[in-house]
Amino acid sequence: MEQYPNHKINYSVAFIKMALLFLLSALSFGLLAALQYIIPGFGRDTFSFEKLRPLHVSSAVFWIILGAMGSVISFFRQHKRRKLKNQFWIKVQFYIFTLSFGGALVSYCFGIFSGREYWEFHPLLAIPIAIGWIVFIVNFLSNLGTLKNQPVYIWMWFTGILFFLFTYVESNLWLIPAINDNLVKDMTIQWKSYGSMVGSWNLLIYGSSIFLMDAISGSKKYSYSNLVFALYFLSLFNLMFNWGHHIYTLPTSLYIKDIGYLVSMTELFLFGRIIYLWRSSVTTAQKYFHIRPYRFLLAADVWVFLTLGLAVCMSIPALNIYMHGTHVIVAHTMGATIGINSFLLIAFACYILGKKKNGNFFKSKWIDIGFWVINISLVFFWISLIVAGFIKSHWMFHQPDVPFGVMMMSLKPWFISFYISGCGLFIGFCMIIFPLLFNHLLRDENNSFFKRKENHNLKEMVLD
Amino acid sequence: MAPIEPFKIKVFTFVILCAVFLSYTFWLYSEVPAKSKPANTLAEKGKMIWQQKNCSACHQLYGLGGHLGPDLTNVYSRRPEIYIRAILQAGTPVMPDFHLSSKEKDALVAFFKYTNTTGTADPKSFTQHLDGTISQP
Numbered sequence: 001m002e003q004y005p006n007h008k009i010n011y012s013v014a015f016i017k018m019a020l021l022f023l024l025s026a027l028s029f030g031l032l033a034a035l036q037y038i039i040p041g042f043g044r045d046t047f048s049f050e051k052l053r054p055l056h057v058s059s060a061v062f063w064i065i066l067g068a069m070g071s072v073i074s075f076f077r078q079h080k081r082r083k084l085k086n087q088f089w090i091k092v093q094f095y096i097f098t099l100s101f102g103g104a105l106v107s108y109c110f111g112i113f114s115g116r117e118y119w120e121f122h123p124l125l126a127i128p129i130a131i132g133w134i135v136f137i138v139n140f141l142s143n144l145g146t147l148k149n150q151p152v153y154i155w156m157w158f159t160g161i162l163f164f165l166f167t168y169v170e171s172n173l174w175l176i177p178a179i180n181d182n183l184v185k186d187m188t189i190q191w192k193s194y195g196s197m198v199g200s201w202n203l204l205i206y207g208s209s210i211f212l213m214d215a216i217s218g219s220k221k222y223s224y225s226n227l228v229f230a231l232y233f234l235s236l237f238n239l240m241f242n243w244g245h246h247i248y249t250l251p252t253s254l255y256i257k258d259i260g261y262l263v264s265m266t267e268l269f270l271f272g273r274i275i276y277l278w279r280s281s282v283t284t285a286q287k288y289f290h291i292r293p294y295r296f297l298l299a300a301d302v303w304v305f306l307t308l309g310l311a312v313c314m315s316i317p318a319l320n321i322y323m324h325g326t327h328v329i330v331a332h333t334m335g336a337t338i339g340i341n342s343f344l345l346i347a348f349a350c351y352i353l354g355k356k357k358n359g360n361f362f363k364s365k366w367i368d369i370g371f372w373v374i375n376i377s378l379v380f381f382w383i384s385l386i387v388a389g390f391i392k393s394h395w396m397f398h399q400p401d402v403p404f405g406v407m408m409m410s411l412k413p414w415f416i417s418f419y420i421s422g423c424g425l426f427i428g429f430c431m432i433i434f435p436l437l438f439n440h441l442l443r444d445e446n447n448s449f450f451k452r453k454e455n456h457n458l459k460e461m462v463l464d
Numbered sequence: 465m466a467p468i469e470p471f472k473i474k475v476f477t478f479v480i481l482c483a484v485f486l487s488y489t490f491w492l493y494s495e496v497p498a499k500s501k502p503a504n505t506l507a508e509k510g511k512m513i514w515q516q517k518n519c520s521a522c523h524q525l526y527g528l529g530g531h532l533g534p535d536l537t538n539v540y541s542r543r544p545e546i547y548i549r550a551i552l553q554a555g556t557p558v559m560p561d562f563h564l565s566s567k568e569k570d571a572l573v574a575f576f577k578y579t580n581t582t583g584t585a586d587p588k589s590f591t592q593h594l595d596g597t598i599s600q601p
Contacts, residue, residue, distance in 0.1 A: 036532065036558075037532070040557060040558045041557045041558050044555075044557070044558065044559075044560050045560055045561075048560045049521055049522050049530070049532050050517065050518040050519070050521040050522060050560075051518075051521075053518075053521040053522075053530060054518065054521060113515065113516060113517070113518040114515060115514060115515025115516060115517070115518045115519065115520060116515065116520075117520065117528075117529070120518060120521075147471075147475075148471050149471070155474070159478075170489075173493075179493075180508070180511070181502040181503050181508050182496065182497075182500055182501070182502045182503070183500070183503065183511070183525070183578070183579060183582050184497045184500035184582055184583070185496060185497055185500060187525070187526065187528065188492065188497060189492065189493070191528070192489075192492065226470070229474060233477055233478075233481070236478075236481060237481060240481060240484075240485040240488075241485070241488070246528070247526070247528075248598060249526050249527050249585060249587065249590070249600075250526045250528075250583075251497070251500065251526075251582060251583030251584075251600055252497040252500070253495065253497050256492070256497075257597075258597070261596070261597065316596045317592075317596055317597050317598040318592040318593070318596045318597070318598055319596075320598075321587040321590050321592070321598060322587070324527040324587065325524055325527030325528075325531075325535060325585075325587075326531075327531060330531060396586075396587055396588070397587065397588055400588070404533070404534040405558075
């Protein structure tokens, strides 16, 4: 990795490392929260679920955002092979996000909430995050120059960054009384913003994965092709208009649901394309499987197929009513967050943190074992949630007289399986996170830890 | 006639999509969804307590929210008010006691009364059509 003499800290690495710490936090709080499903009332009066769930969900969102930022900054730093403009403002961006996100987690521990999905912190904290995002936009645009002759991932980052800010502001519109006092209107706008916001950060992450695939294959043909731009515009179209599928059961205007349904069905093109390209994907997989970041990209492809298949089913209103409000939705979210977003970001983290100066990757048995532990655990995790979801769905439609608590007890075997596979995910991710963090510490010559260790060894030699 | 540059086609597509998206967005902001009505002052207070206590971490409204507790959209028509108040008073073996004041409990009950009037969240009551769409009562 190139080191520039005019700044001591490489902020692209700092973003990715901080993101990995938030991933660790998401996993830890996720495990604690899941324990409440198998031991009802566990931590009821100390660390109850209304605190643990936001700690888990927000940490996962912060991991995604910081990881995506790190990959965008890494591109400008390494791929463009030039000094970053606005070094000072990148530093400001890093500290604003780290402090605000850290502050949000601390506020949850004290029971301070806004009570909104994803962004459950007090609305005052939304201000520094919005300012930080504006700083990110300025840093991105000043380093970008022009959109002309740029590959698709630059377009994806550009639109992802702009739409994130828009939807983030939109998600805070509930602070306006005219929206907040009407539950149906509030929920419509809330899920409009969330649907598009998830699409925005997906654009950031998928863009990073295309950039990474270019770097691995050494070819830029794909990222400039007309087909990939057509798929990008299809994704953008879905980001803008498919969010209605979140609220089929809400008594909002019918045309919102119809638009959401019709637009969501265009995802069938993406689904069909994966099947059509299956054979060539297998050939590519055999060619690059020895490259560690590629393995995660490949695993993410498999999870895109599974998650997209489930998403298409959920987007049909007549099927959606059987899955809405059940654990099938959780399976879909977890499959997308872990199997797609996290795998793509881990691939990028391996690319940035797991490389030697000569460009080869560090050998790490732990990361290789971790890869398989995560994938096997995720399959069981996903299936457990889907089965639990179907049992709940059966209860909703056919057992109206059975109390909620009794139904939850009947799900216990699946929650235990969900918890055990969750432990597997925790262990698997730890096997990847720690080698990535420590590999980098040991080889970074500018790093104080390295120097301290070197000085300590020197002192020992003198004393001997 | 010279062919249009690919860059111009991309910019044109992007601008058109953004224009349609923004028009749709601002139309939605100004529109009041069919059948819905605003909450009264007490119910509005109840909604804020619902948010401040982060009730949606465990409970759902219209199937949106957490999965540890039941959906509460129509709890007001399913359970007597005294039952709702008793749970708000002391919690359950799973739900903590939030030490709510009597005014807060009144506000939350008013909120549940209001959510119940906005529609039904029971999927059994929806009608499915052959084209895959659904209609609500």
